[in-house]
Amino acid sequence: MDFWNFIISHLDEIRDQTVEHLILTIASMVLATSIGISIGILLTRFEKLSNPVLAVVGIIQTIPSLALLGFLLPIFGIGVTPAIIALFLYGLLPIVRNTYTGITEVDPSVKDASVGMGMTNSQLLRYVELPLAFPVILAGIRTATVINVGIATLCALIAAGGLGEFIFRGISLNNQHMILAGAIPASILAILLDTTIGFIQKKPASKRTWVIIGVASLLIVSGFFATGSRSESRLIAGFNYEFIEREDGFTGLDALYNLPMEIKEMEISLMYQALYNGDVDVIDGFSTDGRIKEFNLKSLVDDKNYFPPYYAAPVVNGNTLEKYPEITEALSLIANQLDDEKMAELNYLVDGQKQELAEVANTFLKELNIYTSTDAGNSDEPDIIIGSKAFTENFLLAHLFAQLIENKTSLKTKLQLGFGGTKLIFDAIRTGEIDIYPEYTGTGYLVLLQKSSKDVSDFTDPDVIYNDVKKEFIERHNLHWLEPLGFNNTFALMMRTKHADSLQITTVSGLSDYLNGK
Amino acid sequence: MEELDGGTISIDGSDIHQQSKESLRRSIGYVIQDTGLLPHLTIKQNIELVGKISQQEISQEKVYELLSLIGLTDDVLNKRVSELSGGQQQRIGLARALATDPEIILMDEPFSALDNITRNQLQDDFLNLRHLDDKTILLVTHDVQEAFKLGDKIVLMEEGQIQQYGTPIELLNNPANEKVDRFLKKDKFILGLQTSSHEGGSLFDFLNKNEISSEEKQLAMDKFFKSLS
Numbered sequence: 001m002d003f004w005n006f007i008i009s010h011l012d013e014i015r016d017q018t019v020e021h022l023i024l025t026i027a028s029m030v031l032a033t034s035i036g037i038s039i040g041i042l043l044t045r046f047e048k049l050s051n052p053v054l055a056v057v058g059i060i061q062t063i064p065s066l067a068l069l070g071f072l073l074p075i076f077g078i079g080v081t082p083a084i085i086a087l088f089l090y091g092l093l094p095i096v097r098n099t100y101t102g103i104t105e106v107d108p109s110v111k112d113a114s115v116g117m118g119m120t121n122s123q124l125l126r127y128v129e130l131p132l133a134f135p136v137i138l139a140g141i142r143t144a145t146v147i148n149v150g151i152a153t154l155c156a157l158i159a160a161g162g163l164g165e166f167i168f169r170g171i172s173l174n175n176q177h178m179i180l181a182g183a184i185p186a187s188i189l190a191i192l193l194d195t196t197i198g199f200i201q202k203k204p205a206s207k208r209t210w211v212i213i214g215v216a217s218l219l220i221v222s223g224f225f226a227t228g229s230r231s232e233s234r235l236i237a238g239f240n241y242e243f244i245e246r247e248d249g250f251t252g253l254d255a256l257y258n259l260p261m262e263i264k265e266m267e268i269s270l271m272y273q274a275l276y277n278g279d280v281d282v283i284d285g286f287s288t289d290g291r292i293k294e295f296n297l298k299s300l301v302d303d304k305n306y307f308p309p310y311y312a313a314p315v316v317n318g319n320t321l322e323k324y325p326e327i328t329e330a331l332s333l334i335a336n337q338l339d340d341e342k343m344a345e346l347n348y349l350v351d352g353q354k355q356e357l358a359e360v361a362n363t364f365l366k367e368l369n370i371y372t373s374t375d376a377g378n379s380d381e382p383d384i385i386i387g388s389k390a391f392t393e394n395f396l397l398a399h400l401f402a403q404l405i406e407n408k409t410s411l412k413t414k415l416q417l418g419f420g421g422t423k424l425i426f427d428a429i430r431t432g433e434i435d436i437y438p439e440y441t442g443t444g445y446l447v448l449l450q451k452s453s454k455d456v457s458d459f460t461d462p463d464v465i466y467n468d469v470k471k472e473f474i475e476r477h478n479l480h481w482l483e484p485l486g487f488n489n490t491f492a493l494m495m496r497t498k499h500a501d502s503l504q505i506t507t508v509s510g511l512s513d514y515l516n517g518k
Numbered sequence: 519m520e521e522l523d524g525g526t527i528s529i530d531g532s533d534i535h536q537q538s539k540e541s542l543r544r545s546i547g548y549v550i551q552d553t554g555l556l557p558h559l560t561i562k563q564n565i566e567l568v569g570k571i572s573q574q575e576i577s578q579e580k581v582y583e584l585l586s587l588i589g590l591t592d593d594v595l596n597k598r599v600s601e602l603s604g605g606q607q608q609r610i611g612l613a614r615a616l617a618t619d620p621e622i623i624l625m626d627e628p629f630s631a632l633d634n635i636t637r638n639q640l641q642d643d644f645l646n647l648r649h650l651d652d653k654t655i656l657l658v659t660h661d662v663q664e665a666f667k668l669g670d671k672i673v674l675m676e677e678g679q680i681q682q683y684g685t686p687i688e689l690l691n692n693p694a695n696e697k698v699d700r701f702l703k704k705d706k707f708i709l710g711l712q713t714s715s716h717e718g719g720s721l722f723d724f725l726n727k728n729e730i731s732s733e734e735k736q737l738a739m740d741k742f743f744k745s746l747s
Contacts (some may be wrong), residue, residue, distance in 0.1 A: 113554020116624075117614075118543030119571050127567060131558045218541055 006177040013166075018185045020161035023220060025193070028084045028219050029145055032091030036144075037093075037137060040099025041125065054097060061093040063152050069158050078238075078266060078274045083152070083160030090151055091144035093206035098140025102133025115410045146162025149190040153182065159238060159264035159274065163189075169241035169265070172421025178245075178404055219409060232513055237261040238280030240268045242421055246448040248307060248491065250284070255308050257512040268391050272297070275496060282511070285494040288340055288487055298500045303507040304460040307491045308453070309462040310442035311484040312338075312393075314401060316364060318478035320384065320435040327384070327436070328482060330408035335483035337368060343393065343487040350392050355390075361399040370407065377402035387425050387434035390418040394491065397438035400511035422447055430477055440489060441483075444469040449476070462488065529622070544572040547615030547623035547653075551631050555599045561610055562595040568617045575705045576617050584613040589647055605636040613683070623650075625657040629664065641667060649682065666709050674698055710742060 006351065010072060027498050039057075043050040063071075068086050076082035078450045106129050114128045114426050130137075156164025166182030169175070200209075237259075243249040244265060253259065264280055271283040272291040285292065287299055314331050338346075346364060349355045358374035365372050377386065377399065384405060388398035402413045416434055419425035426448055445451055445465050449472050452457040456468055462484075470481040493508055519539075520726050527534045534542050548554075562581060569576035573619060585592065588609040599607060608628060615623050629637045644650070659665050665672050666686045674681045674689065681701075682694035690709060693699040702709065708723070721742055725735055 013601040107552075107557075109550065109552035109554050110556060112519075113548065113550055114550075114556070115542060116550070116554070117543075117568055117571060118540045120540050123571055127570070128556060132556070134558075 003180065005178050007181060007265050010181060012283055014181055014185060017161065017165055017182070018189065021149070021152055021163045021186065021189060024080070024083055024087060024155055024160060024162050025145065025148050025189070026217050026220055028087030028148055028152075029091055029141070031088045032083070032095055032144060032148075033141055036092050036095030036140075037099050040096045040137075040254050041103065043096070043100045043236040044103045044129075045121075048060075050100060054100065057093045057096050060089050065090065065154050066157070069154060073158065073270070073273075077277055078159045078270055078279050079264070080160045081268050082158060083155035083162075086155070087148045087152060088429050091148050093405055094140040094147070095137070096140075096145040097104075098136050098143075099133065101137030101308055102140075103129045106132045107134070122246045122433045138197060138201045142194060142201070145193045145197060148191060149186060153186055156241075156265060157267045158270060159266035159279070161265070165241065165265045168420075169245055170426070172240075172242040173245055174421060174423035174427055175180065175245075179345060215479060234517075235261050235511075236279075237263045237282040237284075238264055238266050238271050238274045239269065239284050243284040243491070246422075246447055248442060253446055253493075253508070256304055257508050258516065259508075260515050275494065278496070281495060281499060283466075283494050285492055286391075286393065286489050287492050288343040288347060288489040290346070290351045290392070292353045293344065293348060294492065296497050297494045298497040298506075300500070300505065300511055301507040302490075302492065303509050305460050306508070308442040308459055308465055309488050310440035310490045311462050311466060311488050312343075312397065312438050313441050313466070313484040313485075314397075314436055315429065315439045315444075315484040316436045316480045316482060317429055317432055317434075317472070318474070318480055319432065321480050324383065324409070324411055326409045327405060327489055329403050331401060331482050333368070333404060333408065334365075334485060335368060336486040338485045338487050340487045340489075343485075343489065346396055350396060357395050357399050358403070361396060365400070365403060365407075368451055370404070372403035372407040374403070376406040377413050377415035379412035380416050381412060383411040384413045385434045386413055386415050387423065387428060387437035389425055389437075390420055394438055397485070401438070429479060438485075441465045441469050441481075441484070444473065444481070444491065449473075462502070540638065541572075544618070545620055545622070547618070547620040549608075549611045549615045549623065549625040549628045551627040553599075553611040555607060555610060560596050562596055564599070565614050565617050568614055572618060574618065579630050580617065584616055587616070587647065604632055607638060608632065608640060612644075614727070621653060621662070623653055623655045625655060627659055628657070630659065630661065637664075644668065654661075662705050663708065674701065676701070683710045687691075718731060 039053065043053055060068075065086070068089065069082065072082040072086055076085060110128060110132070111124065114124055119127065151291065152162050153164035153167055156162050156168050163182040163186045166178050167186075169179075170178030170182065237250075239250055244263065245251070250263070261282065264274075266274060271280075272285065272289065272295055274280045275283045275297065276291075276295040285297065285299065291297070292299065316327060332482075342364075346360055349360045350357060356374070358376070362372055362374045386398045386401050386405075388394040398415055398417055402415055405411055405413050420438075422443055425434070425437055428436055439448075441462065442465065445468065449469065451468075451472075456464050458464050466481070466484060473479045473481055493511065495505065495511075500506070503514055505514055528702065531602070555561075556567065559567065563646055565581055566576050574587060582592065585595070590606060590609055590613075594602060594606065594610070599610075600744055602610065610630075611628070615625075629640055632640065632691075641664065659666060669686060671684065672686055673683045674688055682698045684692075684694075686709070689698060690702060690706065694703065724730065724738060
């Protein structure tokens with residue numbers, strides 16, 4: 001029943017995402033069909049090209065979809081354009097191959113007779129080859145369409161929208177209802193498109209039907225681009241999935257400050273680049289991120305104290321700690337050793353200078369006169385499994401933990417990095433799948449304990465929040481917060497410094513005033 | 519389609535290379551062994567297609583006329599090729615070749631894929647088509663009996679060389695060389711029956727006539743055997 005409530009309360013969003021999804025699929029398929037059939041026909045006329053071209057198109061198909069999206073980022077940026085291009089490339093192979101095979105497999109005696117009757121090359125194509133290859137070509141389009149409905153969910157990663165938004169948000173929050181709210185409409189969409197094309201395949205449509213289908217698809221696509229460019233808000237925000245649904249995320253922030261913005265959802269790692277490129281104007285950054293300096297970004301002051309302090313500390317499973325109490329001492333060596341500036345610097349070494357995570361951790365420990373091996377965290381029979389969420393700072397902290405523990409104790413560790421969301425990694429440590437991971441006090445307080453700003457005496461005091469979280473985690477979940485590392489990695493809305501300065505925005509309230517036209 | 523690798527081909531005195539391949543092909547009716555009918559079209563559309571290619575309308579009446587010519591009824595018009603028997607398909611193939619009234623018709627083993635009974639039936643109907651009398655028909659066949667039955671003139675070829683060009687009787691009675699003689703030998707009896715004239719018809723027809731007495735038939739046979747040896 002919860003699921004139905006969820007569906008009903010998110011109906012508008014499901015509708016919008018389904019439409020976006022459909023448009024991504026149709027736009028890419030219109031492109032793939034027209035270009036794919038043309039290439040297929042060309043190959044039958046220039047036989048020598050067929051093997052190399054089919055090989056190239058085939059290789060494109062084998063590129064993992066996420067990697068292909070990654071390749072397109074530097075060229076086309078984020079959003080709908082690279083998404084449609086990626087889907088177009090994936091749709092190409094089945095259509096080109098089926099057009100080519102369909103035409104070359106037309107009965108030679110039929111072709112022979114037609115040429116003998118005096119058909120020109122184009123008449124042969126129009127009256128004989130294309131009609132006879134039609135079922136095969138359509139089968140190719142059908143395959144490509146179903147594949148693309150699936151791949152289009154990944155396009156949510158690069159802020160192209162679609163039903164993937166629900167799926168990724170659901171994964172990062174470990175919310176099954178939300179995943180289903182994305183997955184079910186996507187499946188239905190695939191089945192609908194599949195049966196529609198199957199119907200056309202069985203009952204060849206007349207010329208008029210084709211014209212109607214063609215015009216309708218074009219209208220959908222152009223309509224989308226028209227509405228896409230007509231943005232109602234003055235600024236575009238690029239937010240991570242988790243931030244949109246989190247208790248300390250955008251919903252509450254919007255309620256407190258009133259921030260009417262068009263929102264694009266995207267991967268954390270893409271947000272900074274997107275802001276820098278001007279694809280978006282505001283992002284939900286982390287105050288210790290190395291790219292703030294690299295990209296010359298400005299954090300807006302949270303003047304109404306919406307965000308609590310987010311001090312990072314190792315969280316350890318109670319059973320693990322009982323078994324290996326020496327962990328506490330090992331990790332205490334870096335307690336309060338990392339201030340905001342230092343953490344940002346380390347993050348920058350990885351993100352900006354492209355240095356290896358293990359190397360950066362190793363060098364930092366050297367400065368503290370702790371000499372460790374970069375090999376740590378690779379044991380096949382680990383005593384301790386160290387987890388992390390999927391962003392640079394968390395990766396780095398996990399490496400620090402691994403190197404320290406292996407250096408200061410006789411325990412073997414294994415790194416399990418890149419959990420897709422806070423709820424996922426929290427469940428993993430509660431069930432003992434991992435033993436340690438770096439968490440932030442604010443997140444623990446608001447997201448994991450689900451407490452609000454009114455539940456403590458002073459919401460802005462780091463020690464108050466830390467002590468509360470520490471106490472409640474042991475009581476409720478048998479999880480132990482060790483000593484904080486020293487830095488406060490708070491959420492912050494960020495803009496390009498030049499842009500913010502030109503609009504004279506320094507605080508979130510200032511942003512709200514600007515958005516509301518004050 | 520093969521290209522010429524030597525010599526010239528001319529029609530009515532003019533070299534075929536003076537016109538485009540397409541317009542040359544459109545001016546020639548074309549019937550082949552596998553019929554080459556388009557499986558995705560109805561019979562009617564198949565016949566009309568020849569007109570479409572050369573931008574000339576094939577009228578409704580013309581289609582009906584062609585149908586009755588080849589001995590089929592209207593109900594086949596809206597059927598697809600696969601719904602017709604092999605013999606019917608070959609008849610449609612012929613109708614299609616005739617649709618634009620070409621002067622020349624090219625037939626490439628048109629009857630060889632059919633069973634004996636159907637083949638004979640079609641050959642007889644083909645012979646009796648008065649519509650074809652004023653056309654030049656080039657028919658290629660491996661079947662010697664078919665050649666002698668249908669041809670006014672026969673070009674006998676072996677290994678790419680013309681061995682003899684002449685009427686059936688000339689080939690039988692005056693073989694140009696050993697090869698022709700040897701080639702026709704085993705069929706000589708039946709071919710002779712078909713081709714040697716006897717009182718205004720073929721000997722075969724003569725022997726089939728009931729009003730002729732058996733003595734007269736015996737006489738004719740003796741005379742025929744003498745001519746063979």
